[in-house]
Amino acid sequence: MIPIIGLGNPGKEYEYTRHNVGFRVLDVLAGSESWSYDKYLLSDKCIVTVNNEQLLLLKPRTFMNESGKVLEGIQRIDPFMLSKLIVVHDEIDLSLGSVKISHDRGHGGHNGIKSINHHFGSKEYSRVRVGISKTGENGELYKPNVLGVFGGDEESVLKDILLKSAEAVEKIVSLGYSIAANEINQK
Secondary structure, three states, X not given: OEEEEEOOOOOHHHOOEHHHHHHHHHHHHHOOOOOEEEOOOOEEEEEEEEOOEEEEEEEEOOOHHHHHHHHHHHHHHOHHHHHHOEEEEEEEEEEOOOEEEEEXXXXXXXXXXXXXXXXXXXXXXXXXXXXXXXXXXXXXXXXXXXXXXXXXXXXXXXXXXXXXXXXXXXXXXXXXXXXXXXXXXXX
């Protein structure tokens, strides 16, 4: 089983914020499958199959800066699962509409990634980084409040990017990190 952690904050007030795009990508991957709470994983979980691989989709119920606590539960279930870890999260250093796959990369100031790195003891795992920032007329990046919501015009772009991000996860699962990164990062 491959653990896929989507980063976000629990609670209705955060549901549609920029910081919660990781949760929204996992909702796309889950499709019509149902979610249930797992007290050992401190997460809402859903199990789906992609290309004959079972994916353990996890939306931590901890706040962003404690997202890494979910790894303790995964470690108890099967320590080998952690070698396949994929994390999906918002990326303020990418414009809305961009998706990048990375591996063994620093946290870039993202508190959820800081927590994952701390609990994982390494940064050697795959990440799907979903751009959330606005772009100006001349291509300059405007970094928004991560707890702010997307505007109406941004929501239409976001629908496509959620699908592309879910596709990125599926490509990592089926093709491996390197090939998936070559295909997704060039688009």
